Amino acid sequence: MGRLMEGRKEALETWLAARMGADRVSLTEVRKLSGGAIQENWAVDAEVTGGPFAGVQALVVRTDAPSGVAVSHGRAQEFALFKAAFDAGVTVPEPLWLEAEGAVLGKPFFAMRRIAGVAAGHKVVKDDALGGGREVLVAALGRELARIHTVRPPRDDLGFLAMPEGSPALAWVAEFRGWLDGHRRAHPVLEWGLRWLERHAPQRGDIVLSHNDFRTGNLMVDRGGVTGVLDWEFASWGDPLADVGWFCAPCWRFGQRQNEAGGIGPREAFYRGYESESGRPLDRTQVFYWEVMATMRWAIIALQQAERHVCGGETNLELALTAHVVPELEMDILDMTREDG
Structure with missing residues (x-):
């Protein structure tokens, strides 16, 4: 049992x-x-x-x-x-x-x-039969994300979610900087990335329910389409583009970097699915910023996961190995934050 x-x-x-x-x-x-x-x-x-x-x-x-x-x-x-x-x-x-x-x-x-389907990212990005085809699947995922973003404050049932006082982007920068300041090791590339994110932060816009982990690996699919959006433990009120950038960030393409929508299919098909469901255009000029933010956030989480193994009393090989993705994420941050963006 x-x-x-x-x-x-x-x-x-x-x-x-x-x-x-x-x-x-x-x-x-x-x-x-x-x-x-x-x-x-x-x-x-x-x-x-x-x-x-x-x-x-x-x-x-x-x-x-x-x-x-x-x-x-x-x-x-x-x-x-x-x-x-x-x-x-x-x-x-x-x-x-x-x-x-x-x-x-x-x-x-x-x-x-319990639902049926495949969630493992390395399988989803390689099986063209899943979801009815690559463009069909990413368009369906765009529609799912748009439905999530129809949930907006105020909501009594979600009263435990704190409302951002200012820019959600700057709130994350402050949170990550605070964590790094207390970490026992220096991470200069991440500090560089945080400064870039601070300098380029967008103004506060719409506030919606942001899943905050909407990515390949947390999305159950079968040959007919999407069967479930999983893992809601990081959700918050936030900028809708944070979810778009998280899904499209290079770090969540599971090796299929040419497929910019989650490693599954073309970015524009994902955008079209989102826009068809929401009835509103996505600000494509801002998505890149949130991809940099996604890369930074995943690097911080990877370090936190390693801390659980080293200091948190949870001996776990998966947690220990997670820290090994940080150098690759740092290379992505350096590449993405060149002077011309």
Whole structure:
């Protein structure tokens, strides 16, 4: 049953039965899913007797990893984000039930429906059959992102999201600089990049729900199209172009740098999908800035992931290896921030 179920299988079965209005729930399989460096995802097969969910239910239980990144949301907040996205028509796994107290598994979790498809970035960028073709898939992803951006403040259900006081870009610059200032090693290239981002920061524009990790690897697809937008733990109120730049940044193309939309297909097809759904043009002149920001942000996160392994008490090969992407990201930053941009 896996470590999740150590002495807690019956408690989870009882909890699920109460949520489902069932006579009995029996867990026939629990297995940890791959990926999820920040959180843990467990595939759960539940045989349900009685009630409206009678039959076999394929679920995912999403809970905390042993340690995490400070800026990521807790499970109650992420559950609210899933619900807001689901209600806005975004293709996400349906969020079902939240256990926020940690009484069942010893830590908070929520259950959602399990979806089928492929999320692994190195597979998605190489399989031309996924999503109905390259241009079709990136256009569909553009439409998904536009639906996310229809969620706008104020929202009582998302009251835990802080409203940026000024420019979201400058807020990130300040956050990253503060973290680097407290880090035990100097990173002059990242400092250079932060100064470039500070000097070229755009004015505050529209504020929308920004997914903040909308990229190949967090997007489940099959041969028919998009089956789910995953991993909402970094979402915030922010500039919509931050998500566009994150998806298109060179660091998230999984080796297929000629395909500028997530390593999958052409950038313009992605833009067209976004614009057709939103009814508003994208400011293409500003996307480059947010690609530089994405590269900087990923470098900071990579360093933070390594800190979890070195100092955070979580011995994990994936976390340890993440820091090795930083030199490549630094080269990208230097290349992108030449004097003429």
